[in-house]
Amino acid sequence: MRGTFYGIGVGPGDPELLTVKAIKAIEAADVLIAPKTEKKEGSVALEIARPYLKDDIEIVYQVFPMVKDFAEDTGAWEANKAEILALLNAGKNVAFLTLGDPMFYSTYIYVFRLLEHEDVDIVTIPGIPAFAAIGSRVGRPIVEGNDILAIIPGTADKKHLEEVMAVASSAVVMKVYHNSAEIIDLLRRNNMTKEAVLVSRVGLDDERIIHDLEAHADEKLNYLSTILTRRS
Structure with missing residues (x-):
């Protein structure tokens, strides 16, 4: 059998x-x-x-x-x-x-x-996705009311990233490890850096939480890094 x-x-x-x-x-x-x-x-x-x-x-x-x-x-x-x-x-x-x-x-x-x-x-x-754990970890509602949430892979085409960020109320940006500077610049231009938090390896021993994304824009990030943000 x-x-x-x-x-x-x-x-x-x-x-x-x-x-x-x-x-x-x-x-x-x-x-x-x-x-x-x-x-x-x-x-x-x-x-x-x-x-x-x-x-x-x-x-x-x-x-x-x-x-x-x-x-x-x-x-x-x-x-x-x-x-x-x-x-x-x-x-x-x-x-x-x-x-x-x-x-x-x-x-x-x-x-x-x-x-x-x-x-x-x-x-x-099913299992708990990283962005859900991050929201609870940092005390951040992911969406509320009539918010429109965009879940964005940072590896997507830049044009698509720009189009989605332009209309989203809140965003989860995943896979930001290889082009974080570009992603953070897009967030800045869409008024989405002030409310942003980046968490790497949430729930693991070497977890890292970053609130000032622009100050860390040029850093090399771990593969397991996710950004939660909303429009200011």
Whole structure:
């Protein structure tokens, strides 16, 4: 009998923010898939879930190329899919761990698409996204009343960023690690820096909170950095 495939959102960093359902799925798993990039050792998602792991759990690290190259080279993705299917066919329950929420800017989405047309039972368990944790951490309502919220990937085309910021009442800007100076300049020109806060690695031991974004515009930021802001 084939095992069940679980996609588990482990939240932004604090292990206590995992849902009860996520913890039960981790405890029921025979194998944990810990995604990582080619450039980094270890897995942040795995470290967040570690307090809930069984002693005999099997941990499988899988390397996933950057999503922007997905259509050009699916070889690594197909190899990971084959490995997951082999584990499921052996009757093992397999849990794929992902930061934040599985269906929100997540590598899991692409794994889900590879598996959804196979004869596999898939259970996706939501997790708390970083921006929700940041709002609670710094005491900042994300939206209220009739606010229009824009959730913006900092990696998007500059023209699209400008168009969205021009109409949003409040914004969540994610993936600001590689062009933070450009993002902060766009926020300034849209009257959105005064109310902005940037948080890196929320809920982790090296969490960092920045309120004066313009003073830190040229700094290199961690990959897990998010800005919450609203128009002044």
